[in-house]
Every structure is written in C-alpha cells, then in structure tokens.
Amino acid sequence: MFKLLPDSPSERITVHVDGQAVSVPPGFTAAAAMLLHGTGSTRTTPVTGEPRAPYCMMGVCFECLLQIDGEPNQQGCLVTVAEGMRIERQLGKRKVDE
Amino acid sequence: MADFDAIVIGGGLVGTAVAYGIARLGKRPVLLDEGDIAHRASRGNFGLVWVQSKGFGVPEYQRWTRRSSDTWTEFSQELLEETGIGTGHERPGGVTICLSEEELDKRRRLMEQLHIEAGETNFDYEILTHAELKKMLPAIGPDVVGASYTRYDGHANPLYTMRALHAALLKHGGTYVPNARVESIQAAPNHFVINAGGRSFAAPRLVLGAGLGNKALGEMVGLNVPVRPVRGQIIVTERLQPVLPMPTLMMRQTVEGTIMIGESREESGFDDTTSPEIIHTLAQRAVKSFPFLRNVRIVRTWGALRVMAPDGLPIYEQSSEFPGAFVCTCHSGVTLAASHARYYAQYVMDGALPAELARFSTKRFDVQAAA
Ligand SMILES: Cc1cc2nc3c(=O)[nH]c(=O)nc-3n(C[C@H](O)[C@H](O)[C@H](O)COP(=O)(O)OP(=O)(O)OC[C@H]3O[C@@H](n4cnc5c(N)ncnc54)[C@H](O)[C@@H]3O)c2cc1C
Ligand code: FES
Numbered sequence: 143m144f145k146l147l148p149d150s151p152s153e154r155i156t157v158h159v160d161g162q163a164v165s166v167p168p169g170f171t172a173a174a175a176m177l178l179h180g181t182g183s184t185r186t187t188p189v190t191g192e193p194r195a196p197y198c199m200m201g202v203c204f205e206c207l208l209q210i211d212g213e214p215n216q217q218g219c220l221v222t223v224a225e226g227m228r229i230e231r232q233l234g235k236r237k238v239d240e
Numbered sequence: 241m242a243d244f245d246a247i248v249i250g251g252g253l254v255g256t257a258v259a260y261g262i263a264r265l266g267k268r269p270v271l272l273d274e275g276d277i278a279h280r281a282s283r284g285n286f287g288l289v290w291v292q293s294k295g296f297g298v299p300e301y302q303r304w305t306r307r308s309s310d311t312w313t314e315f316s317q318e319l320l321e322e323t324g325i326g327t328g329h330e331r332p333g334g335v336t337i338c339l340s341e342e343e344l345d346k347r348r349r350l351m352e353q354l355h356i357e358a359g360e361t362n363f364d365y366e367i368l369t370h371a372e373l374k375k376m377l378p379a380i381g382p383d384v385v386g387a388s389y390t391r392y393d394g395h396a397n398p399l400y401t402m403r404a405l406h407a408a409l410l411k412h413g414g415t416y417v418p419n420a421r422v423e424s425i426q427a428a429p430n431h432f433v434i435n436a437g438g439r440s441f442a443a444p445r446l447v448l449g450a451g452l453g454n455k456a457l458g459e460m461v462g463l464n465v466p467v468r469p470v471r472g473q474i475i476v477t478e479r480l481q482p483v484l485p486m487p488t489l490m491m492r493q494t495v496e497g498t499i500m501i502g503e504s505r506e507e508s509g510f511d512d513t514t515s516p517e518i519i520h521t522l523a524q525r526a527v528k529s530f531p532f533l534r535n536v537r538i539v540r541t542w543g544a545l546r547v548m549a550p551d552g553l554p555i556y557e558q559s560s561e562f563p564g565a566f567v568c569t570c571h572s573g574v575t576l577a578a579s580h581a582r583y584y585a586q587y588v589m590d591g592a593l594p595a596e597l598a599r600f601s602t603k604r605f606d607v608q609a610a611a
Contacts, residue, residue, distance in 0.1 A: 188479035189496045204539075215478045215537055235481045235497045238379075238532045 144177045157227040172229045173199060173206040173218030180231070184208060184218070188235040207232040244270045244415070246445035246588065247434055249422050249457060252282035253398065253573035254580060255449025256405040261585025263412035270443070271409065272420040272436050279452055279469065279512065282402055282573060284544025286474060286502045287494075288487060289329065289575045291392035292336060292365065296350055299357040300599040301553055305572070306361060308579035309392050315578035316396065323407035327396045328495045332486040334393025335373065337384055337529050344386045351388050365390045379483050381531040387488075395487045397494060398574050405577070417441075422450075425460040430564035432461075445588055448567040451547045454555075462561030464602045467569055469510055469545035472503040473518045475526070478537040484530075491526060499536070501526045505546075512543045546571050556584070556600040558593055566593075567602070 146167070154165035157175055164179040173196040176184045183193030185207050196206035199219045208218035211228050214236035218229070248259040251273030262269040291309050295302030309331070316329040338344040344367070351365045366372075366389045373387045374380055409416060420437030425446070432446040446461065448454045458465035479497030493499050504518045519541050527533050547569055549555050554570035566588050570576050587593050593601075 235479045237481050238483055238536065 143182075146178070155223060155225045157223050157225075157229055159229050160231060166223055168223065170223045171199070171219050172208055172210055172216070172221040172223055172227065175223055175229055176206075176208065176218060176231075183231070185232040186234050191234060241433070241440045241442050242270070244268050244441060244443040246270075246447060247272060247432055247441050247443045248447040248449050249434075250274075250448070250450030250453060251406075251416065251418070252280055252449070252451050253402060253405070253577055254282075254451065254568055254570065255447070256402060256409060257573075257577045257580035258447050258449050258568055258585050258588065259414055259416075260405045260409040260412070261581035261583075262589060263409050263414035264581070265585065265589055266412075267589055268413060268415070269409070270415040270417060270441050272422055272434065272441070273416065273418050274421040274450075274453070275419045278421075279510065279545050281451055281544055281547055282398060284472075284474070284512075284542055285398050285574060286472070286500060287395050287398045287492065287574055288334070288489075289331070289394040289396055290334065290489070290572065291575075292334065292351070292354070292388060292390045293489065294572070294575075295357070296353055297357070298553060298599065299359065299361075300596065302354060302358060302363070303361055304554070304579060304596070304600075305575060306363075306392060307583070308576045309394065311578040311582055312394065312396070315581060316401075319401075319404040319408055322411055323404050325400055325404035325407055327401040327404055329394060329396035329401075330495075331392075331394030333389060333391040334395075334487045334489070335368070335377070335387040335389045336489040337373075337380070337387045339383055339385060339525070339528055341385055347388045363390070376486065377484065377488075379530045379532055381528060383528045393487065395492045395494075396574060401574065401577060405581070422453075422457060425457070427461045427562040427565065429562055432562075432565065444564055445591075446562075446565040447588055448565070449569070451569065452545065454547075454567055454569045458567055461565040462559045463557055463565065463567050464605055465555055465567050465569060466605055467547050467549055467555070469508070469512075470548040470571075471506040471508040471512060471543050471545055473506075473514050473522065473541060473543045474503055475501040475519060475522055475538055476540045476542075477501070477533070478539055480536065483532065488529070490522070491529065499533070501533075508543075510545065512545050514541045514543045547573075550605065554600045555602060556593055556597045557602045558591075564591070 206218040209230040245267035259271040294305040426433040484493035559565040
C-alpha cells in the first residue's frame with residue numbers, strides 16, 4: 143500500500159518487522175517501517191480487540207503502539223529505527239511480569 | 241419563562257445525580273450547568289466507591305456512605321438498563337495497603353474505631369498480614385507489611401457514570417441546559433426564578449449542586465456553604481492485562497486495563513496543575529506497593545480540585561430563610577452518587593431532610609455569638 147518517495151536516500155538498514163528482516167532508510171520511524179512492510183493493521187486495541195494502524199504519525203493519537211525490542215506499547219511514530227531493531231505488532235493489553 | 245418542578249444548579253456528579261433522581265420520581269427537573277471552563281471535580285477524580293476510610297468519629301457519615309455503597313450495584317444496573325451505558329462499577333472489596341508497622345497499627349486502630357462506631361449497622365473488616373494479602377493481590381511487593389480490608393469497597397468509571405446519569409436524566413424527561421452559569425437567584429419561599437444562558441426558569445424547589453460554586457450560590461438563598469478547593473493529583477498508566485483484582489486506596493485498575501495511581505491532598509487554591517514532587521511521591525509509593533509498576537509506562541497525569549467542607553463532611557441543608565432551596569455538596573461524589581439519586585432527590589421533593597442527615601447541616605459552621 144505504501145511506497146518510498148522517489149527521492150528518498152538510497153542508504154538502507156535492516157530491521158525485523160514481525161520477525162521478517164526488511165530494509166528501510168535510516169531515519170525512518172518504527173511506525174513507518176511497519177507501514178512499508180507490515181500487513182495492514184499494526185495493533186489490536188486493548189478493550190475491544192479492533193485492528194488499528196498508525197494515524198497521525200506525530201505522537202498524539204497513540205494508534206501506532208508497537209512492541210519494539212521487546213518493550214510493549216511504544217509509540218512507533220516517535221521511535222527512529224536502528225540496525226537490527228525488532229518491531230512487532232502490539233496485540234491487545236500488555237502483559238506485566240509480577 | 242419555563243416552569244419546572246425543580247431547578248438543579250451544577251452538572252457534575254452531584255447535581256446530575258440529584259436531577260436524575262428527581263426525574264426518576266416522575267417530576268420535571270431542569271439542570272443548569274456552567275461551560276467547559278468551570279472547575280469540575282467530576283471529570284478528574286479517582287473513581288473509588290469507598291467506605292473504609294469514611295466517618296471516623298462521625299457514625300452518621302459512615303452509615304450514609306455505607307448506604308450509598310450498598311445501593312450502588314442496583315443503581316448501576318438500573319442506569320445500564322435505562323441508557324445502555326455501563327458505569328464499570330465493581331464491588332470486589334478493597335484494601336488500604338500499609339508500608340510499615342506504624343501504618344498498620346494506626347490502620348488497625350481506625351478500623352476498630354469504625355467498627356465500634358458502626359453499632360448495629362455492623363462494620364466487618366479484616367486486618368491482613370503480608371501473606372494473607374498476597375493471596376488476594378499476588379502483585380504486592382516485599383515492602384508491604386499488611387492491609388485493612390472491607391467487602392464494602394469498590395470502584396466505578398466516573399466519566400461513564402456521568403454520561404449514564406445525563407442520558408438517564410434526559411430519558412426520564414429531565415432538561416439539561418449547558419453554558420448556563422447562574423449569577424443570581426430571585427428567591428422567595430418555595431418559589432425560585434433564575435435567568436441563565438439567555439433563558440428564564442422557575443420552580444418551587446432549588447438544589448445547589450454546583451461543587452465549588454455552591455459557596456457563592458448559597459449566599460443568594462441564605463445558605464452558608466464554606467467549601468474550598470483541595471487539590472489531588474493522579475497518575476494514569478498504559479493499559480495492562482488484569483493484575484489488580486481489587487482496588488486499593490491509592491491504586492485501581494479500570495475495566496479497560498489502565499492503572500490509576502492517586503491521590504494527593506494539597507491546599508493549592510484554584511491551581512489545578514500537577515507538580516513533579518507530588519507525582520514523584522505517588523509513583524514511589526506505588527512502586528513500593530507493586531514493584532511490577534517500575535516498568536510500566538505513565539501515559540498522563542493530572543490535577544483536579546476536590547470540593548471540601550472545613551470538616552470534610554458533606555453539606556446537606558434546606559434554607560430556613562427560603563424553604564424549598566437545598567444544598568447538596570460533598571467530597572466523595574462518586575461514592576455518594578447512588579444516595580444522592582435515590583434518597584436525596586426524594587427528600588428534596590418531599591420538602592424535608594430526615595433526622596439521619598441532621599449531622600450534615602450548615603448549623604455546624606455557626607459560631608456561637610459571644611454574649
Ligand atoms: C483528585 C480527586 C480524586 C477524587 N477521588 C474520588 C473518589 O475516588 N471517590 C469519590 O467518591 N470521590 C472522589 N473525588 C471527589 C469527587 O470527584 C467529587 O466529590 C465530585 O466530583 C463533586 O461533584 P460536584 O458535582 O459537586 O462538583 P463538580 O464536578 O465540580 O461540578 C460542579 C458543576 O457545577 C457547575 N457550576 C458551578 N458553579 C455554577 C454556577 N454558578 N452556575 C451553573 N453551574 C455551575 C460547574 O460547571 C460543574 O459542572 C475526588 C476528587 C478529586 C479532585
Ligand atoms: S501515529 Fe499517532 S501517535 Fe503515533
């Protein structure tokens with residue numbers, strides 16, 4: 143659904159989107175990486191389990207919650223990708239270790 | 241001029257509960273409410289329906305609180321049936337967590353006092369050791385020494401409660417008028433006329449349910465209502481899978497999964513902002529009680545203003561100068577919502593408050609004149 147702009151830099155780094163190694167330009171956000179390589183919905187809501195995806199891409203709507211390097215409920219649009227980063231969908235409520 | 245059976249001023253939890261209660265009796269209330277700039281405790285509170293710290297030395301308050309808490313389940317069920325809106329009310333019992341032997345000793349003495357003062361109402365409670373509490377709340381940390389428990393405590397979502405009350409008010413034929421700040425009242429015994437929001441309203445009954453606004457409104461109808469703001473700050477976390485099966489005095493998990501951590505008590509005038517020192521103290525105590533919170537994200541914090549009488553008790557009174565005018569105000573508007581809707585509304589329409597509420601009269605503020 144999403145494509146890179148024609149004038150985006152040619153440099154690439156590797157991140158893992160739901161376990162798949164993919165390449166994205168450095169400076170991308172985790173949410174953008176998900177949109178480019180994910181399969182539509184990037185999270186399910188904690189209350190009703192509805193599928194959702196990033197919306198505002200600027201930190202206000204919290205629709206982009208992702209699990210990043212094992213940390214749940216991160217706002218993916220505010221996190222810049224890094225080499226080897228593991229980005230996963232956030233499914234429902236996070237679990238806590240008691 | 242529009243004629244009603246009662247004018248209720250203030251569209252927060254208190255005013256709306258009373259207005260809904262009046263409409264539920266088949267009468268026609270109008271609820272006049274200020275705009276969005278108002279101080280509104282009902283939108284910033286913690287949501288406990290709490291019994292176990294109410295009424296030390298004032299058994300009347302303990303009983304009135306208990307009565308509301310006993311009514312809440314049915315009250316919530318009725319709102320759901322009438323409006324389709326769930327209040328999120330649950331009554332799994334609640335605990336006050338103690339982090340030192342001194343805290344637990346003090347708690348034990350207070351609970352014993354409540355038990356004695358309850359008399360025939362019977363106030364059951366338990367003082368739990370760390371091990372006993374751990375069975376109920378497995379997430380507690382090693383610093384928790386023990387807790388007091390009663391089965392009367394519970395919690396609800398105050399915003400859904402407000403929505404349900406508003407919807408139920410309208411459903412029963414009540415009228416809600418927003419952006420109608422009341423600046424003056426034309427009062428005569430059992431006859432009140434108010435111009436607000438560009439309209440005119442008249443009724444034989446008037447209820448002041450305007451929170452901190454009651455002080456100024458009271459003066460207009462001969463009622464002394466010395467309420468002042470007392471700030472509380474609250475921390476809200478991301479949504480988690482269920483970890484807290486019951487509320488504690490300073491922490492509760494909502495049905496949606498959020499954990500709320502509260503709440504401070506500060507004299508800050510009308511300043512309802514937050515301060516890092518207080519938030520820090522709250523967070524520290526929360527993490528000591530439940531160490532898993534260390535890794536949990538805070539999504540927001542806020543401050544809100546309680547509506548507090550000098551002695552912390554509710555104020556219920558009918559004006560002797562202008563009979564028909566009542567004040568209804570308290571610092572636990574969630575807890576008492578059921579009583580306000582079911583009982584206070586009835587007393588207002590009956591035109592008299594029962595002896596049961598005499599302890600909450602404004603007479604307690606009258607200073608004896610020196611001879
Ligand atoms: C931080 C915090 C935590 C709390 N936690 C709990 C809790 O856990 N459990 C509990 O039971 N209670 C709790 N409370 C208390 C509870 O929130 C209040 O008792 C309750 O909300 C008071 O409701 P109210 O309707 O009297 O006042 P408000 O919510 O302040 O509403 C007053 C309304 O009156 C209107 N108004 C004022 N003046 C006028 C005027 N002149 N004309 C027209 N309208 C006017 C305002 O617009 C407002 O809508 C807490 C409060 C705070 C601040
Ligand atoms: S997409 Fe809105 S906060 Fe990230």
